[in-house]
Amino acid sequence: MSDDKKLTSRGDNFSEWYNELVLRSELADYSPVRGCMVIRPHGYGIWERMQRALDDMFKATGHVNAYFPLFIPESFLSKEAEHVEGFAPECAVVTMGGGKVLEERLVIRPTSETIIYSMFAKWVQSYRDLPLLYNQWANVVRWEMRTRLFLRTMEFLWQEGHTAHATHDEAEVEARKMLGVYREFMEGHMAMPVITGLKTDSERFAGALRTYCCEAMMQDNKALQAGTSHNLGQNFAKAFDLSFQNEQGEQAFAWNTSWGVSTRMIGGLVMTHGDDAGLRLPPRLTPIQVVIVPIWKTDDERDATIAVAKRIAEELGSFKRPDHERIRVHVDDRVGIKPGAKYYHWELRGIPLRLEIGPRDLASQSGMLARRDTREKRAIAFDVLRAELPEILDQIQADMLTAARARLEANSxxxxxxxxxxxxxxxxxxxxxxxxxxxxxxxxxxxxxxxxxxxxxxxxxxxxxxxxxxxxxxxxxxxxxxxxxxxxx
RNA sequence: CGGGGCGUAGCGUAGCCCGGUAUCGCGCCUGCUUUGGGAGCAGGAGGUCGCCGGUUCGAAUCCGGCCGCCCCGACCA
Structure with a gap:
């Protein structure tokens, strides 16, 4: 056994631990393009869970999804003075297309306020057209000097909500409401406690009246801005002539909000819960909740344990089950790899529960269940798995939040x-x-x-x-x- | 963009000072034995030594230029 199997410890070098963990747990890899990364299936699986949960929350709060173009006419950016000053230096700009120099250069969106509000302006005439409660799932590009996997890449995935309202107060309520949605998602799904609050002027979004944020504490005690929600006031409405006729028959400018969270949250997840053995993923966001490791000596035992493992996986994870009753199970039936090696493999990747099934367990119709977060191990009968696993997963989810909250308090x-x-x-x-x-x-x-x-x-x-x-x-x-x-x- | 470090097989590396065709580990392939916490033995495949140029009989090694990556700063989700 050589040392390169061990992860750099958090205490030795937190930043190296983070990089190594992201690469080795196969969340992401460096790409041929500087500052850009490839999100691998394990990482993307987490993002998909995040998207699903957040999207449900957006819909439940009255929002609809739409999609706006990646390219933004360069002139749009400069229509809001503070906005252009904030973003122009970090924009990627397309100057050529079809082998010709473009008449107007196209900015690759660093954020979509300008193009979205220019469209809102076409669609809104009356106060009866308001509010518009839009969201889009998209990629954005910002030409960053120094990048880090998930935390700051030149291209990243996010969602950006954009709304238009008839009054300041309505917009303010919206901005605060979505901040609350973020907080609930981060605590309830990521098991990551956050502090919500107001940014000072120096940290305020370029073009916003007020910026609200969710701040989380990583294990090196540094803060991570995990989500932001802005009351944009009428700045963009005035720049793009997003106006309407109000109940009194007067022309008025709309009030906008925008709010976003990104794949950066995956970095937050790693730095909130990871330990020296690898990732620890919260049950609600992990692509795999339970990994079953069959153990055998003889060929007969191999066939028998794998068959039982697959039967259990099918029973717990069948697509015929309603979503909330379905458990995401994977059977690690690779041959030629010893059980211990499989344990390390899945611990590195942060899977919350491991069920070991060997010949002895077949006899007793039970398996050994190991928790990734606490490393507790106990026997569990096959016939109670379906009833008990959801509770155990909920318990892990809750315990992870409690532990993270205790750490936040201890270092405040x-x-x-x-x-x-x-x-x-x-x-x-x-x-x-x-x-x-x-x-x-x-x-x-x-x-x-x-x-x-x-x-x-x-x-x-x-x-x-x-x-x-x-x-x-x-x-x-x-x-x-x-x-x-x-x-x- | 400033400071530091590094580019050698899929990954991690030795060799470089002192020039002679590349070391070791992991991984991979084949076979046998294994499998309840990172398996063992035997055999095997895999390399334009980041790129371009120079010096030399000969360059991974020396010299010049370029490119890329990582870390620390300045700037930023």
Missing amino acids: IRQRISYDEFKNVMEGPGGFVYAGWNGDPAIEQRVKEETKATIRCIPDPEFRSPIAPTTCMVTGEPAKHEVIWARAY
């Missing part, structure tokens, strides 16, 4: 600390520091330069400290907000 600092102590925290263990801020962007900038930490958000009320800080951590002046400081991805 709420007691008042001095700026010097803060610097030590950021140089050392890191974490989320709740502290007062005087509201001055210059202070935010200075802290960033001195500590690499940024204000992740002004947390929503339910995340704030019982006793609000009264003074700014840096200047000692009266605090305008309680904010969360952390280094971020």
